Amino acid sequence: MSTETEFSTIGKRVTKPDARDKATGRALYATDLVVPRMLYGKILRSKQIHAKIKNIDTSRAQRLPGVICVITAEDTPKIAYGFGKDNLPLKFGKVRSLMDEVAAVAARTPEIAAEALELIEVEYEPLREVTDPFEALKEDAPLIHEQRADNLSMVFDYVHGNIDQGLDESDHLVEGRFDVQFIAHSCLGPCASIAEWQTDGTLLMKTPTQVPFLYQRDMADVLGIAGSQVCVEQPYIGGGFGSKLDLYPYEVIAALLAKKAARPVKIEYDRQEEFLYSPVRSPMVMDVKTGCTKDGQLTVRVADIWSDNGAYNSWGAVTPLVSMQTASALYRVPHVHFYCRIIYTNNPYGGAMRGFGNPELTFAIEQQIEELAEICGMDPLEFRLLNANQPGETNLAGMKITTCGLSDCLNKSAEEVDYKKRMTEVGSDRGVGIASAIHVGGGARIYPSDGCGVIVRINDFGKVSIISGSTEIGQGSDTILTQIVAEELGVPVDWINVVNTDTDVRPWDVGVHASRTTFIAGNAALKAAREVKEKILETAAEILKEKPGKLTIKNGEIISIENPEKKLPLGKAIRSKHFRQGGSVISGEYYYDPPTVHQDKEWRGNISATYGFGAHAVDVEVDRETGKIKVHKVAAAHDVGRVINPVGAEGQVHGGVAMGLGYALTEQIQLDSGRMLNPNFTDYKIPTTMDIPEVVPIFVETNDPEGPFGAKGMGEITMVPTAAAIANAVYNATGVRIKSLPITPEKVLNALKAKEQK
Amino acid sequence: MIQFEYGCPGSLMETTSILRNNPEAVLLAGGTDILVRIKQGMIQPAMLVDIKSITELHGISSIEQNGLRIGALTTLTELVENDLIRNRCPVLSAAALSMACVQVRNRATIGGNVANASPAADTVPPLMAFDAELEIFADEDIKRVPIGEFFTAPGETVLQENEILTAILIPDTARKAHYIKHTLREAMDIAGVGVCVSRKTQGAPDPRVVLGAVAPTPIRVPAAEQFLSEGKIEEACAAAVDAARPIDDVRASASYRKDVIYPLVKRASYAVFAR
Amino acid sequence: MTYPIELTINGEFIKLDIPANWRLIDVLRRDLSMTGTHEGCGEGDCGACTVLVNGQAVSSCLMLAVEANGCEIQTIEGLADGDILHPIQEAFIEVGAIQCGFCTPGMIMTSKALLDKHADPSEEVIRRTLAGNLCRCTGYEKIVSAVKAVSSKLLNQTDSIAE
Structure with a gap:
């Protein structure tokens, strides 16, 4: 590793590669996307905080001109998902909060879809509600999930050391009750997803998730299909902050509507929906x-x-x-x-x-x-x-x-x-x-893996592509990866492009959470770039008739450390690998999983x-x-x-x-x-x-x-x-x-x- | 958003005739409030009647000796920037500047702010502290209503269907006034409590004490005014607290609103009565 | 029923027939596919949809398209001159005022309306003017710095012309 004074881009005020798109209004967020034949989906939420669903009548909505399909839980595989497998994309038999999804409509326009929701009649049998966690723990509290013995979902409990000893050794002790509130992520960009089933049976989701690879599996599981049948493409993401760390019912509903309608379906929230129906920071x-x-x-x-x-x-x-x-x-x-x-x-x-x-x-x-x-x-x-x-x-x-x-x-x-x-x-x-x-x-x-894969590839002209599993949500991770690769490869930052395509192309990653991208994806990028550099120097060594260890790359040029007049443009080295029998692509990949334990x-x-x-x-x-x-x-x-x-x-x-x-x-x-x-x-x-x-x-x-x-x-x-x-x-x-x-x-x-x- | 029709009359007469023929029609001025209410489903007008082409609703002018006539369609930005207002009734500029954001102030009008009759409307306490009168086009004629008699309940006024608020008149601007808007956020917020205190700049002070957001309508507190004219600021504050009838809502609790009236009236009074 | 309107958008004259309940933002995003203007709240609370109407910053979610009849509209798409970015766009990129970028077009348009009117606004004025443009990523610091940077750049240009 170079010493601080030698850094060419690390520590420098490099501008974001996505900033130009964003400053000119050309960046496309999920809300901006429209695809041919696309329908607009809308979701009917529960009007009751806690109730049995007695009946859902969608017939009037089905008949509204412009409505293509209406679905309820009956149209779904009813496979529970989430931690504890306690949630369904469309609720069956019972609703447990005002966020609960009861039915959904796909229609030609968002206006028609909204009108159709008004025509769906749901008959509820209200149940006793409990909104205070202390009340919820009481013996006579209504059960949120009736198959469980109580409302205690999980307990996290440990003693490290010896509490009695700790108390004995304390000269002073303070005690107090503290409370913190419900808050909302308040991403400026509202949620939106487009689900589209391909002719080969693959589901393509254009969605702003922070965890595209875990999402593949979660979505496949809830739909009862194989993970290989889900491809995730992330448009520009209008704020994350953890809010897009899970698969949410609206995305599954988009997929279900799209399947039934045999057309792409977009579901998009307005601000009120964003506040009412997005997960919160729990108190x-x-x-x-x-x-x-x-x-x-x-x-x-x-x-x-x-x-x-x-x-x-x-x-x-x-x-x-x-x-x-x-x-x-x-x-x-x-x-x-x-x-x-x-x-x-x-x-x-x-x-x-x-x-x-x-x-x-x-x-x-x-x-x-x-x-x-x-x-x-x-x-x-x-x-x-x-x-x-x-x-x-x-x-x-x-x-x-x-x-x-x-x-x-x-x-x-x-x-x-x-x-x-x-x-x-x-x-x-x-x-x-x-x-x-x-x-x-x-x-x-948090998972058995904390890994991220990065592929670095360099083309005929010396242009470098970083293909990473990591996700840019505005925080600037693409800039960081660019700088790390630029530093290691010795090329200017503007020779580098971070390719953000879909999960079919990008290598696996856990997701953008836990402040991990600079560290994890950064290490993967560094080591992938190192491999590329070694390959380049080997090739250059042949041409320059110099030992690879005596060469380095600076500002996109391969130079001999001892005889700086001996040099070779990067592109030339790459082309020499392409224009020969038995040549190769110059690329490197690394999967970094940190030395940590579960x-x-x-x-x-x-x-x-x-x-x-x-x-x-x-x-x-x-x-x-x-x-x-x-x-x-x-x-x-x-x-x-x-x-x-x-x-x-x-x-x-x-x-x-x-x-x-x-x-x-x-x-x-x-x-x-x-x-x-x-x-x-x-x-x-x-x-x-x-x-x-x-x-x-x-x-x-x-x-x-x-x-x-x-x-x-x-x-x-x-x-x-x-x-x-x-x-x-x-x-x-x-x-x-x-x-x-x-x-x-x-x-x-x-x-x-x-x-x-x- | 629900569907509606759109009309764009060129005169007050034409407007009232549209209103007569379309009982479900609603006037559209800046639209910053009404479009939100339509979006939220709070109102379902069959027609929006856009009055912005009516020239006599625009403009700010001097009247009589010290008076001002402010056309109902004067935008909040104009209140902030207009020299007549800034020089003669700066408290109104300040109140306007405290509202919403520049994008909304560029559209929202003083007439809309008054006629929507929100108890928390920021232009109203200053206007009441200047004994403003409202010029109303009614039955092909113009009448004047003191602003203190205009509001009847949250969102309700004495304005009849077919009547149009055309201008706000400040008969005498020779007053010194101070408005305090108490909010949680420093911008983009609605008054939890609004307090405006004014006094005449010459002769007996004849003070006004007006409270916003602490009763179904903005209120004047004559008892507090009496105390102030006697130089009894503490008593005036207590009288203002007594007069308030606040409610609990998402912005503040009733008890907190009561709690802050005292210091706010005190501060506004000192600001106005300080030499 | 629809209403005929005429608009000039980023210098281009456009005639449309639209329903009365279409907002200016609907015309931009849905009719004209100009998705650079973002809808963050639909109620005038966030500023993401800011465009200039006859030079004034306006929330395009709070203005009916019929109200914009005859108006000159500027949107984020019209700010750059071909590949040459507007100084405000340059400054936002250079200073690092952009994170997720959803608020950016609105921020830039509000800043433009301000700088068109006052070449040298104080920090207080910049902050007050941008108060209706919410951002959840940046804490605003770099956005305010970007606007300051443009204003000093514009001033220097004016100075050098004067000299």
Whole structure:
């Protein structure tokens, strides 16, 4: 590997290859696509939150001119899918939430399809509903899934260390209940898919999934066909953030309609549907206990959690997979007990969302860190530094901390807001707060595989194609792969093209999640490029009559290291392989699966090849009369291993902080009896340009030995600590601790009033 | 969106005759509110009558000594940018700027904002704080209604079918006013509570205290005005709190709305009465 | 029933017969296959569908096509001059203001309306003007920087002409 000073593109502000399409309006998103003979599908949702379906009469809808077909569960294979196999694309016999799909129509125009939905008559027999997870666990609670004994979908439970010992060794113990809210991904691009059955019986899905290869299998299973019969093509994706990590009923319904109609069918959501019918970030209630010795060493941590899973198990059901790492690995804690119940209710069901269980528990843990620091009479920053993870440690959960820049992140972010001085200032409405985070940075072995394949091929003219299983969702992974390959191959970035075709062409990948693409796909691309480089140099060596080891490639030209006047244009070397008997294509491929293990039954095992660390320090002002919080500054320091592209890295920080601010202050899906009351961008309040304070990205480069050019993943961690840091700053400013998200003016004002009355 | 017909009359007379013949017709001005309501299925008009070609509904002009006439089709952007408004009634510019986004302000009209009768309409508290009158075309004639008598309930006004709001009149702009819009977000938000306080710039202050989003219609609080004219700001704030009848909704709880009226009225009062 | 309308879209004169309930965005996306204008919410809350109507930024989801009769419309597709991108497009690419890109056309069109009117807007004005253009990816920082970069570039050009 070259040293830093020699890098030609790593660390440079390379522009995104997709940006030109996007800036000119030429990028095609799924919503933009139209194919010949295409029909428009629409889905009838349940009008009841919990009910038996007595009868569905579609006859009037069938007769509406322009309607091609109408389907209900009766027209489907009724194969359950999802975690726990508890969901059907079209519900049969029973509905369990207002998201539930009851029937679907394919028609010539979207208007006709919508009109047809109005003509479908569904007879329900209402059942008792339960929308409170605590109520749902009671013995007399109505069963969401009647074949189960109760509404407890899953439990995640481990004890690492010895809790009694931890409690005994604690001089100080803090306990508290924290709660976090339902939120929505709010991707700007609404969901849309086109399903088209080919004459060979293959289903072609044009769909914005984040997991095209897992999707193939899931779609095949639910349709009762072979995985080889599903081909996935991803158009430009208008935002992911985890929302497209699963196969969703609307996509299966598009396929079912297309099959019945024998024509391509497109299903497209409008914003209201996007809010009402997309999976959410599930809320959690967390009883957390943390202990420390009198000199501030953490001794014990207990997290007892209730998660409102909604009616079905999608990715939301397994968010504790990451929360449990927050519990075991955010700071060094010798004794940890984690217990989380995933509870079925009649609410909207949870999907994956950026940070995946981590911002939730970090909100609690990082507030208790400050409570303990205060009891110990220590500066919270010093308290954190004392307990910060260190390189070379393996924790009780088996997580191997290799490179770790947490202390640097803490110090640098704190410095940016003048934390030490500001922390002790009293009598103002301003306050500072800080919070740290750890997140997987070297993939995450959630599945038996955490691999990604990349093929690098170079053509007659020296143009390089990267064919990768990885998925660009706007985060800039294609740019990163381009830079890694350009650096390794010694060609300019504009000689490189990332080919985004379909699953028939691209090599396998788990998907874009767990902040894994830079690390996993990056390593695969690096090693595929290395193979290509070796082949090129071998060929060039023949021509230049030089040993391959004495040659290198710079700026698209092969040169002799010792005699720089000896050189050969790249294309010429390639052509010499093409224009000969027994020649070959110059290509390389690599399947990178990181050196990690699946966690065992006790939830131990090194799930990621490296871990990312970060700390956000914030400066806030609280209006004591209205409770309103103004954030003046966020300093966000992250150990990213190495910055491959500063533009992309900064973009992840700015975007993650913005999402963290929304989570902290303004965003909340408001539900009344399972019905979302605010399904629009006026009342579901993601931050606007006016809501974003000064954000200072700070990068700590620890040059991870396993990462491509030393890089770690960083997509999710940027949103993780923001809410906790703000809560801590609000406490610093006012003396009230808000343990519930979002931190609304009303909660702050009520807390201030309660404090005054004491 | 449901189907409807479209009419584009050139005069008020023509408009009223279309309305007479089409009882299911609805007037279309900027459309930023009505098209959303149609999309959401809240209304199903058979016809939209686009009044934007009617010239007398446009324009901002001075009247009498200190007055202003603001055509009903004046856009929010015009309220923000027009020199007459900016110089003589800056609080109205500020209120307009606090609304929605530039794309919507370029289309949305002051007449629409008033006639839609949202309790949270941002132009209304300032207009009430200036004793604005509404010019209404009715029975081929023009009548004037004080804005305080215009609203009857959320979304309801005294405007009869066949009547058209043609202009907003501010009889005397010689007032100093301050509007505070309390929201969760810094933009693209609807007032959780709106407070406007004004006073005459010369002579006795004759204050106005107007609250938005805390009752079925925007309300004036005469008791608070009386206290303010006596220089009793704290008492005025308490009177405003007493007068409010807020509800719980997705934007704020009733109790929180009550809680913030006091500080907001105080701040607006200090802003207006500060030397 | 349909209504005849005449529009000039990116300099091209177009005559259409459309139903009254067709919005401007429907004409652009469905009639004319101009899919660069995106529909993010359909209610004027997100700005993704922003186009310029007679030079003013407008949500094309909140304007009926019949209302646009006789108007001059500019969309993202008309901004570049052949292969030569508009300075705002260049700046968005260079600065890194684009992630998923769904909000980008609307962002650029709103920015254009602003810069056409004020060559040198303050950051406060840029932020307020773009407040109705939601973005979930970028946290807005690079978008605001891009607009600032164009405005200083435009100013420099004007200066050099003046000199």
